[in-house]
Amino acid sequence: MKSRNFQDVELWRKAHTWVLAIYKFTAGFPKHELFGLSSQLRRAAVSVPANFAEGFKKRGLADKIRFYNIAQGSLEEFRYYLILARDLGYGDSGALMIFLEEVSKMLESYMQAVGRSTVR
Numbered sequence: 001m002k003s004r005n006f007q008d009v010e011l012w013r014k015a016h017t018w019v020l021a022i023y024k025f026t027a028g029f030p031k032h033e034l035f036g037l038s039s040q041l042r043r044a045a046v047s048v049p050a051n052f053a054e055g056f057k058k059r060g061l062a063d064k065i066r067f068y069n070i071a072q073g074s075l076e077e078f079r080y081y082l083i084l085a086r087d088l089g090y091g092d093s094g095a096l097m098i099f100l101e102e103v104s105k106m107l108e109s110y111m112q113a114v115g116r117s118t119v120r
Helices: 010-027 037-057 061-087 094-119
Strands: none
Touching (some): 010 037, 010 094, 037 061, 061 094
8 A cells, every 4th residue: 555645654653753752851851951962862853754754755766765865864863862862871762772773774674665666
């Protein structure tokens, strides 16, 4: 069954759930991080499902892949911020790191599938 909109895609739903978990995680950060690491973590995380959604509607393969690749870059940016948060003692980031890996693998698989489906 072909997805009608980005919300139909399991990858987007997983990434959105991950973003909600990140908002909860960063809510416990020190107040002085409100415009620092907390904001950076949230922006990098939100970028993943947002860029997926934007790429979903693009018609050309190159445009789709570009937005999906931006989402991949945001995942790696987030990975660093999560390491930093852990090293600063802001909380246990293990579950979020596992979530990140799942979303990353799903995105990679989705990109490969999109590439195969448009080559035919």
